Amino acid sequence: MSLTTKRIIVASLSFFFLAALLVVAFQESKRLRVEEREEPVITAANRGCVECHSKDSPALVMEWERSGHAQYGVGCVDCHAAESTDPDAWQHEGVWVSPLVTPKDCAQCHAREYEEFSKSHHAKAGQILASLDNVLAEKVAGMPGNNADAVNGCWQCHGTIVKFMRDKDGNILKTGKENKPVIDPTTWPNSGMGRMNPDGSQGSCHACHSRHAFEAKLSRSPENCGKCHMGPDHPQIEIYNESKHGIAFYANRDIMALDKQGEWVLGRDYSAAPTCATCHISSYMTPQGATVENSHDVGERISWTLRPAISTKLNLVIYEDGYKEDYPDTRAAPKVGEEIERTEKVVENETLVSKKVKGKVAEVITWEERRKKMKGACLNCHNDTYVDNFYKQFDDLVTLYNEKFAKPSTKMINDLIADGVLSKNAPFEHPVQWTYWELWHHEGRRARHGASMMGPDYTHWHGMYEVSKHYYMKFLPEVVEAAATKGIAMKQKYERIVGQLLAQDEHIWMKGLSAKEAEELRKMYQSRYNQ
Amino acid sequence: MPEGVASEKKGFFNRIEALFPFDWDLLRHAGAEPVPYHLKKWWFCLGGTPMYLFVVQVITGIALTFYYVPSPAEAYHSVFVITHDIRFGWFLRSIHKWSANLMIISVFLHLLRVYFTGAYRHPRELNWVFGFALLGATLAFGFTGYSLVYEQLSFWGATVATNLADAVPFVGSYISYFMRGGPEVGEQTLTRFFIFHIGVLPTLVFFLLALHIVLVRLHGVTELHFEGEVVEKEHRFFRFWPEHATTEILIGVLLMYLLTILSLIWPAQLGAPANPNVTPEHIKPEWYFYFSFRLLKLTSLKVSVVLTGAIMGIAMFWPFIESWLKRKFGMSERLSIFIGIFAFLGFLVLTVWESFAH
Numbered sequence: 001m002s003l004t005t006k007r008i009i010v011a012s013l014s015f016f017f018l019a020a021l022l023v024v025a026f027q028e029s030k031r032l033r034v035e036e037r038e039e040p041v042i043t044a045a046n047r048g049c050v051e052c053h054s055k056d057s058p059a060l061v062m063e064w065e066r067s068g069h070a071q072y073g074v075g076c077v078d079c080h081a082a083e084s085t086d087p088d089a090w091q092h093e094g095v096w097v098s099p100l101v102t103p104k105d106c107a108q109c110h111a112r113e114y115e116e117f118s119k120s121h122h123a124k125a126g127q128i129l130a131s132l133d134n135v136l137a138e139k140v141a142g143m144p145g146n147n148a149d150a151v152n153g154c155w156q157c158h159g160t161i162v163k164f165m166r167d168k169d170g171n172i173l174k175t176g177k178e179n180k181p182v183i184d185p186t187t188w189p190n191s192g193m194g195r196m197n198p199d200g201s202q203g204s205c206h207a208c209h210s211r212h213a214f215e216a217k218l219s220r221s222p223e224n225c226g227k228c229h230m231g232p233d234h235p236q237i238e239i240y241n242e243s244k245h246g247i248a249f250y251a252n253r254d255i256m257a258l259d260k261q262g263e264w265v266l267g268r269d270y271s272a273a274p275t276c277a278t279c280h281i282s283s284y285m286t287p288q289g290a291t292v293e294n295s296h297d298v299g300e301r302i303s304w305t306l307r308p309a310i311s312t313k314l315n316l317v318i319y320e321d322g323y324k325e326d327y328p329d330t331r332a333a334p335k336v337g338e339e340i341e342r343t344e345k346v347v348e349n350e351t352l353v354s355k356k357v358k359g360k361v362a363e364v365i366t367w368e369e370r371r372k373k374m375k376g377a378c379l380n381c382h383n384d385t386y387v388d389n390f391y392k393q394f395d396d397l398v399t400l401y402n403e404k405f406a407k408p409s410t411k412m413i414n415d416l417i418a419d420g421v422l423s424k425n426a427p428f429e430h431p432v433q434w435t436y437w438e439l440w441h442h443e444g445r446r447a448r449h450g451a452s453m454m455g456p457d458y459t460h461w462h463g464m465y466e467v468s469k470h471y472y473m474k475f476l477p478e479v480v481e482a483a484a485t486k487g488i489a490m491k492q493k494y495e496r497i498v499g500q501l502l503a504q505d506e507h508i509w510m511k512g513l514s515a516k517e518a519e520e521l522r523k524m525y526q527s528r529y530n531q
Numbered sequence: 532m533p534e535g536v537a538s539e540k541k542g543f544f545n546r547i548e549a550l551f552p553f554d555w556d557l558l559r560h561a562g563a564e565p566v567p568y569h570l571k572k573w574w575f576c577l578g579g580t581p582m583y584l585f586v587v588q589v590i591t592g593i594a595l596t597f598y599y600v601p602s603p604a605e606a607y608h609s610v611f612v613i614t615h616d617i618r619f620g621w622f623l624r625s626i627h628k629w630s631a632n633l634m635i636i637s638v639f640l641h642l643l644r645v646y647f648t649g650a651y652r653h654p655r656e657l658n659w660v661f662g663f664a665l666l667g668a669t670l671a672f673g674f675t676g677y678s679l680v681y682e683q684l685s686f687w688g689a690t691v692a693t694n695l696a697d698a699v700p701f702v703g704s705y706i707s708y709f710m711r712g713g714p715e716v717g718e719q720t721l722t723r724f725f726i727f728h729i730g731v732l733p734t735l736v737f738f739l740l741a742l743h744i745v746l747v748r749l750h751g752v753t754e755l756h757f758e759g760e761v762v763e764k765e766h767r768f769f770r771f772w773p774e775h776a777t778t779e780i781l782i783g784v785l786l787m788y789l790l791t792i793l794s795l796i797w798p799a800q801l802g803a804p805a806n807p808n809v810t811p812e813h814i815k816p817e818w819y820f821y822f823s824f825r826l827l828k829l830t831s832l833k834v835s836v837v838l839t840g841a842i843m844g845i846a847m848f849w850p851f852i853e854s855w856l857k858r859k860f861g862m863s864e865r866l867s868i869f870i871g872i873f874a875f876l877g878f879l880v881l882t883v884w885e886s887f888a889h
Contacts, residue, residue, distance in 0.1 A: 001865060003648070003757045009868065010647045013875050014640055020879040021636065024818045027886035257809045270808050 040065040046075030048093060063212040068261070079105050087164060087172060087198045090180045100162065100188070102197040106205045113205075116296035119324045123203035125194025126159035127345045130352060132427055132437070140428055151186045157228035159192030159204060163350045193228065196347045217258035222249065225276040232442045234307075235462070239455030240276065248273035263294075267380040274377060284377045292376060297324070301374035303367040304398055306448040309440040310406045311398045313367040319359035327364075334361045390454075397451035397459065401444055404506055405471050409436055412479055412497070419493075421486050430485075432478035435470055443467045472510065476501075565768035566775045567754040575755075577641045578747075579779045581669070582740060583786060584634040588672075591627040592729065599679065601725035603718050606681035607804040614801050625794030631673055633790070635819050638666050646871050649864065650753040656850035658746040661739055663847040668736050670819055675728040677817055681721065686805030687814045689724070690716045695827070698836040716807070821885035822878050828888070846874070 042050050053076070054061045064070050069078075082089035082098035089096045103123070107114035117123055128134060137150035151160075163184040164172040173182040193207040208219045218224055226237030240246040249256065252272030260269055266278050267285030278284070280301060283294040305314050305326070312328035319325070325342055327333045334340050339360045346355050371391070378387045413436050416422040427433055447463025450456070476498050483494035502510060513521065548555050569575055598617055600609040613620040642662065645651055651659035678689040693716060697707040712719025754767070769775065816824055827835040845852060856862040 001868060003755055006647045006649075006868070007757075009872065010643050013643050013647075013872065016876065016879055017636070017639065017643075020883050021818070023883050024821065024886040028818065254804065255806060255808060257806060260809055261812075 040070035041073035041075075042070075043073045043075055045077050046073075048095075049076035052093075060212055067213045067215075069212075069214060074109070078108075088162075088181055088183065090174075090178050092178055092180075099183075100197060101206070101211075102199050102201045103203045103205055104197075104199050104201040110205075113296045115322065117203055117205070118201070119322055120297040121299040122193045122207075122296075124345070125157070126161070126192065126196050126202060127194065127352065128154070128158045132441075135427060147186070155187075155190060155192050157192050159195030159202075159207075160187045160190050161196040161347055161350055161352065162190065162198055163187045164198075196352070200347070216260065216264065220256075220258045220264060220275055220277050220282070222246065222275045229276070232446070234445055234449060235458060236276070236449060236453065239450050239453045239458045242455040242457055243453055245274050245454065249275060266377060271381075279374060279377045282377075284380050286376055287379060292373075299326070301370055301377070303371035303374065304395075304448075304452070306398070306445060306452060309410050309444070310402055311448060314370070315367055316365040316370065317361055318363040318365070320362045321359055323357075323359060329367060333364050333366075336361050336364060394451045397464075398448055401447055401464070401467065405467050406440055406444060408501060409439060409471065409475060412494075415497075416479065416482060416494075419483075419486070419490065421482050421490060430478070430482045432475065432482045435474045435478055439467060439470055439475060443470065561748060562772055564748055564771040565751070566771050567752050568762050568767050568769065569755045569757070570752065570775060570778075571769070573778065573782065575644070576775075576778055576782055577637055577644060580637040580782065580786065581634050581641065581665070582744075583779070583783045584630045584637065585736060585740070587630045587786075587790070588627060588634065589733065591623050591630065592733075594623050595627060596729055599725075601679070601722055603681065603721055603805070606679065606721060607801075610680050610682075611801060614799070621798055622794060625798040626790050627676075628799040629790050629793045629797075631676060633786070635669055635673060638669050642666065643875065647868060648753065648755055649867075650755075651850045653850070653854065655746070655750050655753070656854075658743060658750070659850045660847055661743045661746065665736065665739050665743060667843070668732055668739060672728065672732050672736075673817055673819060675724040675732065678724045679721070679728060680801070681805045682802040683805055683809075683811050684802055684815065686716070686807070687811055688816045689720065691814055692816065692820075693720070695823075695832070695836055698832045699840070700833075700837065703836075815885075818882065818886070822881035825881040825885040825888070828885075842874075 050061055064075070069075070077095060077097070079101045080097045080099070082096045084091075084096050086096075086098060088098040088100050090098075103114050103118060133154060134150060137154050138147045141149040163186075165182040165184055166172055174180060175182050191204050191206045193204060194202060195204040195207075196202050197204075208224055210218055210224075222237060222240055226240075229236035230238060241250075249272065255270065255272055256275070257264065257270045263269070263283055265283040265285060266274065275282075280298050281294055281296060283292055286292060299314075303313055304311055305328070312330050315327040315329060315333045317325045317327050317334060319342070323342070323344070337360065339358060341356050341358050344355050344357050345352055347353075375387050375391075378390075382390075413422065413433075416432075417424055422430060422433065428437070443463060443466035446458050447460075447467055450458030450460075450463050480491060480494050480498060484491035501507065512518075595613060598609055598613050598620065600606060610624070613624055615621070645659070645662065651662075674689075674692060677685045679685075693707045693710050696710055697703045699706055708714065710720065710723065711717065712723050756762075815821075823835065823839045826838055829835070830838065853862070853867055
């Protein structure tokens with residue numbers, strides 16, 4: 001073979017080599033682009049929207065472009081399309097649309113999540129609209145014609161009934177060239193968890209899955225829950241931040257796999273710390289190695305209710321139509337197959353009403369079973385003894401609060417109502433009503449929540465310390481003061497009641513410590529502070 | 532030049548030489564290699580390219596080592612700092628990356644030229660073996676270097692590669708344990724790869740290169756003749772210094788241009804940081820391992836590892852195998868060339884095929 005032929009062979013192979021490298025480089029760069037940012041799939045139906053809104057609201061379109069939705073071609077009209085008969089719909093550039101995307105819209109693809117969520121406490125968060133909290137915001141802090149405190153405060157977490165502006169005949173007002181329905185501006189925008197939507201659905205997926213990027217890492221982050229679960233009456237995020245769990249999370253955020261697509265399983269995808277989502281709704285590994293499916297029913301693993309004045313354990317009754325109802329353990333749970341009447345809250349004519357509904361019981365889940373589900377998450381890192389002992393410590397705190405403060409104070413308030421001292425219709429008339437309210441709604445919850453999530457300072461100083469101080473120094477004197485407004489006889493009756501209460505063992509400390517205890521105390525301060 | 536200056540210069544070098552009692556004439560003789568005429572054509576000068584790029588790698592590599600921290604907690608961050616904060620850090624890193632790729636490409640091209648011109652044949656068999664060992668070392672450089680970046684893909688690339696090593700018959704588990712410094716890719720692995728990348732491999736390559744060049748010098752460069760080309764006897768060879776050396780320097784300058792252009796247009800990127808908890812959807816090694824990765828997907832872990840090992844072994848000792856086949860079965864030179872074409876095209880097909888796969 002001549003050298004020229006060989007040269008041609010070498011040249012050809014070198015050329016092929018170069019060509020192959022270029023092909024590989026091209027594929028490689030395409031793959032890199034895919035990893036960096038997937039190209040959005042803009043379907044024909046969405047092209048028009050994207051073209052205009054890229055100019056009108058470019059950041060919004062950019063947010064959508066980086067979403068998982070965009071990668072699968074799920075675009076504007078897939079969520080915003082509406083029926084011409086929907087009250088919130090109007091024809092925009094030839095397409096019937098609505099600004100309101102409700103859980104029913106999301107259910108087109110996320111059916112399982114919708115089913116779980118719609119039966120959960122989160123979906124019912126708007127039913128607080130007829131509570132004392134709302135009286136405080138609308139009446140106490142509000143004024144006739146202006147309920148801005150409720151609008152900007154309560155409703156932004158709890159959700160509201162989305163209403164429309166109407167003429168005197170009750171027809172929805174329309175505006176602009178496209179006859180856009182006018183939504184009552186006090187009810188929209190609103191991303192409250194329990195928003196009641198014009199299509200009859202309750203809830204807002206957006207509350208956790210912020211539009212339009214719908215990032216998994218956002219929903220999995222504790223700050224997401226902290227938007228609402230914070231403050232004096234339910235400081236869960238502050239407690240979490242104080243806890244070992246929170247500390248571990250913030251130190252290891254980068255290895256929490258928060259961005260992982262699809263399943264996010266404790267004990268498989270991450271281990272550094274649990275977030276709110278981890279314990280309450282997310283998947284985890286079981287000791288047998290199987291994965292427990294996540295659930296959008298946020299209350300599924302909760303065994304105590306720590307919200308009311310007096311805490312109870314919670315059994316769960318599930319009806320054949322899927323409706324879920326918590327049964328306090330103080331109330332006898334029905335039998336499976338039994339047909340019973342329940343009260344549901346629904347929106348009729350833009351008003352929340354109670355409705356009696358009959359249903360057959362399909363399943364009763366005991367509080368022990370709910371607790372077992374929660375323990376499953378704990379067991380990924382801790383052993384049985386550790387978890388059981390934690391629950392013993394937590395249970396004892398709730399029992400202490402219940403027995404020493406919550407039950408006697410609640411009884412006294414009820415007695416004052418029975419004696420005509422307080423009026424049920426005037427819940428914030430007397431100082432004692434405010435004190436009682438804060439005792440359970442603020443301080444008592446802080447103590448119980450603190451213990452439930454291992455926040456020592458919230459349990460004691462922000463919790464039980466405040467409960468004790470206000471119980472002895474404010475509540476009990478104010479009980480007598482309120483009674484005194486109904487005459488000397490009523491005052492003496494309640495002085496007697498308070499006196500009998502304080503004579504009980506758990507209150508006897510008020511009369512002073514024993515000589516031995518006092519001496520020990522003095523010695524401790526002397527040795528500790530050299531005083 | 533005035534005579535006085537020249538003699539003074541000569542005197543100066545003489546004095547320097549006197550400080551080292553060494554046979555300097557031997558060195559002069561070694562440098563005065565007669566270079567065959569065909570090396571006037573620049574495409575025969577590619578053997579020097581990998582060596583030039585190796586020097587570039589050593590220089591940029593030392594500079595990068597000033598800032599790189601070989602610990603799992605710090606590695607990615609230090610590469611991030613090199614890329615984004617250190618002045619010219621991105622440039623050094625890009626040059627290092629491109630130079631690595633060009634080094635591998637040029638080694639392949641050099642190998643093609645040597646193979647198809649039959650320059651590996653007797654008496655130069657051993658130098659082919661050294662050359663092939665240099666190819667292996669270059670690939671090992673690429674692999675360990677890429678792993679040091681400690682981004683998601685490089686971390687998982689290392690995991691896959693050590694799993695591959697695990698599949699080597701009999702000794703696989705020992706090799707993979709040695710590479711990882713434990714049963715899994717972890718803290719020890721990065722340190723080991725770092726030591727290999729900046730210590731063991733450079734030393735190995737230095738000695739292999741020295742042997743390679745010494746053998747070239749001892750055997751002389753294979754003389755090649757194009758048919759019909761008449762070269763007068765006195766022109767059959769030319770001097771290494773300065774004629775050939777200047778060609779090499781010119782190639783070096785052009786390579787520096789090429790590296791700079793590539794680094795400016797496609798600077799080295801940095802992916803997501805390594806996360807041992809999250810397996811990325813697509814794991815891929817660097818392109819030069821695509822063929823092996825494709826083989827793995829086409830066969831099984833064990834078969835592909837054994838097959839790759841067998842192919843590499845045959846290629847490395849081909850000069851001996853070929854001469855044995857020639858003696859035993861009278862194999863023609865033409866068949867050797869066809870085997871070469873088939874093998875290289877096979878390598879290319881597997882590489883391109885893998886690039887299309889997800």
